[in-house]
Amino acid sequence: MHALLAQARMEVRLTLRSGEGLLVTLVIPTALLVFFALLGLAPNEYARPVDFLLPSMLALAVISIGLVSLSIRTAYERHYGVLKRLGATPLGRGRLIVAKIASVVTIELLQTVLLVAVALTFGWRPTGSALLAVAVLLLGTATFASLGLLIAGAVRAETTLALSNGLYLLLILLGGIAWPVEHLPGPLALLGLLLPSNALASALRSVLSPVPAVPLAQIAALVLWTVLFLAIARRTFRWE
Structure with a gap:
């Protein structure tokens, strides 16, 4: 446990020391929340833009750390x-992966506090179920961390850099983050509906609404994506 906690602390420090890591994990979700809130861009069914934007940016924060930051850092470490070398130490490979996931959860906690604080300044008030929201965030973390590790362990570091950033942009534009998928044109709406980012963002909107509902379909989709990513990563992940 001592080795696990020490490695987790190091993973957090490495992320926070990296300018690129801070940009993706903390700056971009917060900046987009402020930008869209100032412009008042949100679907008409939301009384206040921030009620739509906060769940979207929480989902984006999970994607930022779980997919982009984790995959790129792990790929270059490989x-x-x-x-x-770390896998051959007494820490072991299993605890190394757990330490990476623990660092992801820690950074997400910082992201959540920052985003909620900004949202409060734009008139957001807590509604819905905080417990359900935490559960959905943890499930989304499992989904995108699995995808990040899958990419990092299967392709070259340079390819991981391009692929992760490309997926990040795709998920923002078509995955229910910047705009609900039902407002997109037909083929794009179908594609967006299938993406895990849409399931995460939609689930967060459901549990944070004034009348919260358990988003069973979205939760099932996230579970299926997580199982798929883990199954592929188990077969393709290479340590060197």
């Missing part, structure tokens, strides 16, 4: 032989 490229430079760090994963191989």
Whole structure:
């Protein structure tokens, strides 16, 4: 446990020391929340834009750390032989992965506090079920961390960099983050409906609405995506 906690603290420090990591994990979701809130961009069915934007940016924060930051950092650690060496220490490979996931959850806690604080300044008031929201965020974390590790362990570091950033942009535009998928044109709406980001963002909107509902369909979709990503990662992840 001591080795696990020490590695988790190091993973958090490495993320916070990285300018690129801070940009993706903390700056971009917060900046987009402020930008869209100032413009008042949100579907008409929401009384206040921030009621739509906060769940969207919470989902984006999960994607930022779980997919982009985790995958790129892990891929370059594999490229430079760090994963191989750490896996051979008493820490072991299993606890190394757990430490990485623990660091992701820690950064997400910081992201959530920051986003909620900004949302409060734009008139957002807590509604819905906080417990359900936490459960959905943890499930979304499992989904996108699994995808991040899958990419990091299967392709070259340079390819991981391009693929993760490309997926990040796709999920923002078509995955229910910037705008609900039902407002997109037909083929794009169908594509967006299938993306895990849409399931996460829609689930968060459901549980944070004034009349919260358990989003069973979205939860089932996230579980299926997580199982799929883990199954593929188990077969394709290479430590060196």
